[in-house]
Amino acid sequence: MIRTGMTRRALLGAFAATAVTAAPTYSNAVGFLRGAGDVRRITMYSGRTGESIDTIYWVEGEYVRDAVKEVWSFMRDWRTGEVKQIDTRTIDIMAAAHNLMDVSEPYLLLSGYRSPQTNAMLRARSSGVAKNSLHMKGQAADLRLATRSVAQMAKAAAACKGGGVGRYSRSDFVHMDCGPVRTWGA
Template sequence: MTRYESTGQMDQSSRRSDTGFSRRALLGIFAATMVTAAPTFSKAAGFLRGGAGDIRRIRMYSGRTGEQLDTIYWIDGQYVPEAVREVTYFMRDWRNNEMIGIDTRTIDILTATHRLVDVNRPYMLLSGFRSPQTNAMLRATSSGVARDSLHMRGQAVDVRLEGRSVSQVASAAERCSAGGVGRYSGSNFVHMDCGAVRQWGR
């Protein structure tokens, strides 16, 4: 069963499911009503300004599905809708293929952080969007999962970056002053979100 969220809200009435949707069909349906958030208003936007034109690129691969993402999602002051949809699909809940509109501020934080750590490697995505069912399952097995996790709103990601430590990646994310940054050194990943500015972990 494939599920998707067309408006970025957890509204049961907006969900549809089918067993025959291809990836392209899912993205096409999602395109009709997707709403992206306002650009990041923090320091992250400043770190994203480049000398060779105003472009923003994100590169990731999934440790869960094996999929890869390499896309320019912002060009000269505008988000590229199809590229943002690609990010949304890539960051879906891989356990049930449910997806929600990924907040563009979160994408910007990831991109700004990647520029600051100055490494030519893609992120490994561990967790993007989580459906309520997945979040509840993870809460039952871990004390570090919030009941109202921003992952369920498409506003948080957990990533690793080869060649850089948890401390290095987290420190760069904190410089963006754009949201929450969690250090999980024992599990070798960094949490980033576009919620309130805060830090935790070590």
């Protein structure tokens, strides 16, 4: 759920947070997802659109509505331009895993939201695309980092225990979602 309204203190915290880098350990990733800490940040790049995003989307227990909407727009179906609300649990898992890997490099977003048309087209090309993909619900992302292996990314995402983690080593990406906790792939 997104809460509107931001206190002066929260706004000042957001500005101050740009100078702070959080690097929780694997042991406290779950605490991070449950609200520990004051700031959550997500940074990504899209090779499909050439766009970048680096935003603080959560401050002192509240989602920053405008920042979350920016994430929704960034993670749109680039083929159709359709924007869908991205589940904040997925954004939290992505941010927590990124912090656990202690990298400054932004994620390369390969796939965020997928319209039913896009999902059907991809499904016709590959047996690895689920008919009822969580991408169509705004609950999944396929991500890559140049400086981390698929195994490292998957380990960080799985440590969050917040949803599904798929390893796609041949294609060099990790799927993260907020569905049931499970892992697959090699």
